[in-house]
Amino acid sequence: MSTPYDIAAAFAAHAVRVRHADLSPGAIRAGRTFLLDTLGVGIAGSSGANVQTVQDLAERWGSGNEATSWLTGRRMSAGSAAIVNAYLIHCLEFDCVHEGAVVHPMATLLSALFAWCERESAKGNQVSGDRFLAAMAVGVDIAGLLGVATDSPLRFFRPATAGGFGAVAAIANLSGFDEATTRSAFGHMYGQTSGTLQPHLEGSPLLGLQIGFNARGAIEACDLAAAGMGGPLDIFTGRYGYFTLIEESVHPDRVEKALGREWQIEKLSHKPFPSGRLTHGVVHALRDLMRDEGFAPDEVAEITCRVPPLVRRLVGRPDIPDPASNYAKLCLPFVAGVFLAKGRCDVPDFRGEALRDAHVHAFASRVRIEPDGNTNENALDPQEIIVTLASGARHVKHLPHTYGHPAVPLSAEENEEKFFRCCGHAVPPVPSARATRIRDLVAGIETLADVAVLSAATGGSD
Incomplete structure (x- = not known):
């Protein structure tokens, strides 16, 4: 034995x-x-x-x-x-x-x-x-x-x-x-x-x-x-x-x-981005879809995030009108709202009056989070982000990995720029x-x- x-x-x-x-x-x-x-x-x-x-x-x-x-x-x-x-x-x-x-x-x-x-x-x-x-x-x-x-x-x-x-x-x-x-x-x-x-x-x-x-x-x-x-x-x-x-x-x-x-x-x-890692998939997808499909933030009617259970459990919390900074960073709808409202997610976007930005919260209200059938309680990916526009057009981004992962890394220049x-x-x-x-x-x-x-x-x- x-x-x-x-x-x-x-x-x-x-x-x-x-x-x-x-x-x-x-x-x-x-x-x-x-x-x-x-x-x-x-x-x-x-x-x-x-x-x-x-x-x-x-x-x-x-x-x-x-x-x-x-x-x-x-x-x-x-x-x-x-x-x-x-x-x-x-x-x-x-x-x-x-x-x-x-x-x-x-x-x-x-x-x-x-x-x-x-x-x-x-x-x-x-x-x-x-x-x-x-x-x-x-x-x-x-x-x-x-x-x-x-x-x-x-x-x-x-x-x-x-x-x-x-x-x-x-x-x-x-x-x-x-x-x-x-x-x-x-x-x-x-x-x-x-x-x-x-x-x-x-x-x-x-x-x-x-x-x-x-x-x-x-x-x-x-x-x-x-x-x-x-x-x-x-x-x-x-x-x-x-x-x-x-x-x-x-x-x-x-x-x-x-x-x-x-x-x-x-x-x-x-x-x-200075937010929970589990919120990064939606930003990655929105960035790529807006670039590749050419739509503007105001055209977005709904965002559906099909994600593993860990994502839903840790950052699938509801958006609230006046969140504390730590809450906002760990709220997937708020983070998505920040990116759509400002075209970025950076340190100043999660403090002070930025936490009460009505434009951000309006976009956050358009986010839906759904289970993807994954049974792994520790998985961050894959994720699927579906953006429906006011015109009825539907765009889908499948993310095997999220920006920043070793398979989709920051370059040395991006690492230095972040520093x-x-x-x-x-x-x-x-x-x-x-x-x-x-x-x-x-x-x-x-x-x-x-x-x-x-x-x-x-x-x-x-």
């Missing part, structure tokens, strides 16, 4: 083993691409709601001089900086996503990893850019495969829950942990794992904070393990483990097939010279002796 595949042991061995030389050329390119993308959306996140409150409270929760709160340059404990920067990354719903896993892995991962690296740099333990890229790839592998391994419909907020374990794996890689210590760190992370979908349902700003709580937890979990404190070991498939209490099902064969063979960082999708646009949305806007410096540091990350300089630049100093 064969021995069952031990996910915790396999994750620990992968975290300990991987070095930069192991990465594929595609993983290295994707690492640079989504590092720049994530820093950009974090910078733009300074324009999000409640940012000042989060910064002030985080500084009180953990004052100190260990790490940098991005954009403001405020110094605080590593755990508190991780909370702030995670919130900045996710609060605009603009950060990249692993669609197969339904995970935003970089928000938890990078906020924890940069804070930890800054703390280590201050102690004289500098982390080079090539080591950082390898750790980042490890973290995306673990977070991504935790999502890929399950068929369970989302109940907990997977970017936070799975993301925390990805951050632990990345820090373990940089810390030089052995497998036993890494497994203990996973156990300590499990004791702090948190985040449900209720904030998503209500459009609450707690959604991004949940990512921050798990980012802080990852640093603390690794500190506990490094100090020699043992954690529970069978935390993924044990009687009360992750796949029993949080996800309810597991297919270990999916992890075994992919781990160490397929770099999950190559599977990340951009978010070209600079995000810098312009910051409060205050990031000067072009500083934005260019951050871009250049990311482009040359493998030559950096200490990645803390990248945090310093993002924080507003060199």
Whole structure:
């Protein structure tokens, strides 16, 4: 009888083993691409709601001089900086996503990893850019495969829950942990794992904070393990483990097939618009149909979106007259209304008076969402968008994948344009010279002796 595949042991061995030389050329390119993308959306996140409150409270929760709160340059404990920067990354719903896993892995991962690296740099333990890229790839592998391994419909907020374990794996890689210590760190992370979908349902700003709580937890979990404190070991498939209490099902064969063979960082999708990824299909379809068929927004009588159950459940919420920003970003009819009313979907379209724009809401009222017969509770696509015009003409767009997916990617130029646009949305806007410096540091990350300089630049100093 064969021995069952031990996910915790396999994750620990992968975290300990991987070095930069192991990465594929595609993983290295994707690492640079989504590092720049994530820093950009974090910078733009300074324009999000409640940012000042989060910064002030985080500084009180953990004052100190260990790490940098991005954009403001405020110094605080590593755990508190991780909370702030995670919130900045996710609060605009603009950060990249692993669609197969339904995970935003970089928000938890990078906020924890940069804070930890800054703390280590201050102690004289500098982390080079090539080591950082390898750790980042490890973290995306673990977070991504935790999502890929399950068929369970989302109940907990997977970017936070799975993301925390990805951050632990990345820090373990940089810390030089052995497998036993890494497994203990996973156990300590499990004791702090948190985040449900209720904030998503209500459009609450707690959604991004949940990512921050798990980012802080990852640093603390690794500190506990490094100090020699043992954690529970069978935390993924044990009687009360992750796949029993949080996800309810597991297919270990999916992890075994992919781990160490397929770099999950190559599977990340951009978010070209600052709204829930599940709203992007309708924008993609409207953009293409209006371009190809030549009709104007005012000619649209009805839009029917035939979509998988995950789309209907998470963003099929009704349009309301005065939505909170977080609600609007996760409301497919509102997002479609924004694009038809303004010909774009960008950061300013989801705040202030833009949320009450009568023109947007009039278009939103024309959107219908229907089931497509898909039984996969974690599928984002395919989608079919049907536009009926006032003339009676009917145009259909079938989307095997949505713009931003690896099969329909942003170009390198589009990725860079998004980064600079995000810098312009910051409060205050990031000067072009500083934005260019951050871009250049990311482009040359493998030559950096200490990645803390990248945090310093993002924080507003060199």
